[in-house]
Amino acid sequence: MAEAILIDLFSLPVNSQNNSIQKLLCSTLKTIEKHYSVSAPFVYIMCYETPRSERSSEEDSLLKVISGFQILKKGIEVVCMTSTAAALYTIKQKLDEKDLSIIKIILPPQRKALMDVYIDQLFTAVYQFEFGDLWLVCEGNNFQELAELQCDIQTLPAQEVKLIRSEIQIYLESLPGLKGELNILKSSLIPGNIFLHGFTTRTGGISYIPTLSSFNLFSSSKRRDPKAVVQENLRRLANAAGFDPETFHSVKVNHASDVWIMGKPPPHSFDGIVTNQKDVTIAAPGADCIPVLFADPVKKACGAAHSGWQGTLLGVSMATVNAMITEYGCNVKDILVVLGPSVGPCCFTLPQESAKEFYSLDPKCVRQFESPTPYIDIRRATRILLETGGILPWNIQDDSVPFCTACHPDKFYSHVRDGTNFGTQIGFISIRN
The missing domain is CATH 3.40.50 (Rossmann fold)
Incomplete structure (x- = not known):
């Protein structure tokens, strides 16, 4: 009826x-x-x-x-x-x-x-x-x-x-931006003369549904924000950041570790993208999961990855690094990695069975391990796996933004905080001409 x-x-x-x-x-x-x-x-x-x-x-x-x-x-x-x-x-x-x-x-x-x-x-x-x-x-x-x-x-x-x-x-x-001005967060680690990059927040877009308001950048069949609204938010981002929305590509999230080498046929789903093309912008979404950006200023190659707790354990970040090394001849010591806004160990819990894998990686990745639902630090786990894979510690930046998405409802979307009808921010990167 x-x-x-x-x-x-x-x-x-x-x-x-x-x-x-x-x-x-x-x-x-x-x-x-x-x-x-x-x-x-x-x-x-x-x-x-x-x-x-x-x-x-x-x-x-x-x-x-x-x-x-x-x-x-x-x-x-x-x-x-x-x-x-x-x-x-x-x-x-x-x-x-x-x-x-x-x-x-x-x-x-x-x-x-x-x-x-x-x-x-x-x-x-x-x-x-x-x-x-x-x-x-x-x-x-x-x-x-x-x-x-x-x-x-x-x-x-x-x-x-x-x-x-x-x-x-x-x-x-023609619609006005909501909840303030469009704001793009940038990292001082990635050289701006070679790469264009940034992480979005939730202000300045036209999405009006409370949990999606206002700069939602992902349309899903399960949510109320349609593709036309998301495309308009993306157009505004492209205009502010200086890239072409027609050559924008985001990962097709599967919470795994597959990586698309741009220029080759894409997998059915992939949580990482790498490219050395100058006419494209690549991106990874996040709404508690980490949008991770990769840049090699020597070989002029870049990557983006979506790293949730499952992707973190499956090694999606190092899979993206290894794709850059294999495809573009990058040296692991030249690759810069920036972790975008994500949920912090203050707000993210997992059942103990899943928490054990993080504890095995490093006990400091888990808080209150004896409880049925320990608190997990996916950012620390990502850093450990990157350093183990050969990324230099000083080439990793994971503290450039107030990173807990769940703790900052005015700045970021959060699945943990907002439930199933949540919005999505992104990290994006491209190589300048």
Whole structure:
């Protein structure tokens, strides 16, 4: 059963008679009330609003008729915007505020294929959509109430899809940054004349859901931040940092130790990337796990790795180092390694069985070892494994930022702190031309 109903009037002609609109809405709303006699869902009416400077008196009157339903009917909200992207994104915010996920969209059949493209860009698999034919609902024929939409149009032409994506991008670019200015943390260890690099924080983006706000850089089918929003956050990062978002590559996290040598076919999943190409930016995410950056100023090669507790024990950092040595002839003594923000031993626990592996590596990696869930220092473990692998101690920087993500909700995302709908920051690096 739908938790929200969206009535799409966006394509109605501007010169429609006001009483026609009124009849259409009355009929649709009555059908909704009948169908949902026990638990009435939230209802949103989406319609086109001509910019005020271009609006006729007829259109003003039309908007008043539609908006009147918001006053007459409890639980109805009217959203009038100049673009479908703006209207749908505004409604998405209202759905997210109420934690609603099951939406019935009642719309003209010719809008179905178009709406699919908007949904693909602005929503994730968290949301479930059903479609009903607006005309069948309002005509009152012997069809199933809120009849399922049957539409022959399967897909839109590529050019129309491109126009929709452009409309969405332009709208998202117009939104203000939230929670302060965009802030990029940098390490003094990596030479800025050779490499461009940084670690992101959570400010300056457009993500509005509390645990994702505001500079989330990862879209997942299990979270509410869609790919278009993440892409806009990435565009803002690229603009501020000075790299091309079109040649940006992040690891495909599997909490293991596979490494992609850029230029070769990528593995199905990989937690490390290395490159010596100058036209790409590589990155690793983190939301408690460590985003680790690697730079060799002699051979001009770099790497990025995602190191959670499993990847740490599996040796993902040294796997990335070894890939640089094997592929680019790097000397282990020239490689610089910087550990980005991650959860600290103050906040991260594991079952004792898993903690034993860290204790075997170094007892100082574990606090309260006798407890059922000891505290673990994955940063210390990473440093030990790097030094054991030949990285010089002074070529490792693990204290350049206030590193405990769980302890700094104003600066960083944290899975430990925020639960399953958590945001993600990244570490990124590229070789300057």
